[in-house]
Amino acid sequence: MEKYELLPEQLLYEGTATEDNFFAPTPLPESEIIKTHNPAYWHKLKHLLLNRKEERRTGFPLSKELVNREIVIANGTKTLSEFALKDGCGFNIAGGTHHAYTDRGEGFCLLNDIAIASNYLLEKELVHQILVVDLDVHQGNGTAEIFQNNKKVFTFSMHGANNYPYQKEQSDLDIGLADNTEDDLYLELLDKNLRTLFNQLEPDFVFFQSGVDVLASDKLGRLGLTLNGCKQRDQIVFESCKRDGIPIVVVMGGGYSPKIADIIEAHANTFRVGMKVLG
Secondary structure (H helix, E strand, O other): OOHHHHHHHHHHHHOOOOHHHOOOOOOOOHHHHOOOOOHHHHHHHHOOOOOHHHHHHHOOOOOHHHHHHHHHHHHHHHHHHHHHHHHOEEEEOOOOOOOOOOOOOEOOEOOOHHHHHHHHHHHOOOOOOEEEEEOOOOOOHHHHHHOOOOOOEEEEEEEEOOOOOOOOOOOOEEEEEOOOOOHHHHHHHHHHHHHHHHHHHOOOEEEEEOOOOOEOOOOOOOOOEOHHHHHHHHHHHHHHHHHHOOOEEEEOOOOOOOOHHHHHHHHHHHHHHHHHHHO
16 A cells, blocks of 8 residues: 555655665575464465455455565564563554464464564563554454454554444454544543553563554544544553553554545654654
């Protein structure tokens, strides 16, 4: 999508980021992929062997370029998790591929970057309790499935109740919102539930899926948030992490407003607020 090129240009232009803040990840090794995804599924992806039904489920025509893009994104999130442990935060210009399951892709997602990075941190014993804060308008169904039996990763998804995926998985905490939910109720629910989760779980790492398809202008969203409401959403998440000194990795997720300027502004706000609160 166009936003992946325009967003870094905007951040550089306005001075929110400098060239030194960026890095280009290499492809993720196969050995890391199959610690999260079924080896048979990875074999089919790698050799472009998905059948027509499996390919349609992903929403993409399968290609080598697409698979390579996914493994680069996944390694970006994994690498950022290491940076966050040292510096407090890391931002992926892409990522948030939360519809990818252990054994299949869905909804424009082939490999689950949050799950891959989480499993890496846990395997290396770099963290003990991860909290996934998924605020994309669509439920993080793939992430919920991957970690359904893993108490070291708590999945929290706040999403449109009547939106895709129409058959939801069970996250550790799901909050399904009615169509056209506006800023005040959304922010009240988010703040209340994050405070409870941080107090009860005492996580030592957070992954934040910061999709901006919660905007009222979004073609696929069905919620009613303003640009300022979306910005306040991000601030609540960042201030929660700042308050408890918890490292955070942010992945971009969806955004499908008709005006590309609205998408870029909303995503750029995530970086601006993050830099202000955590920088």
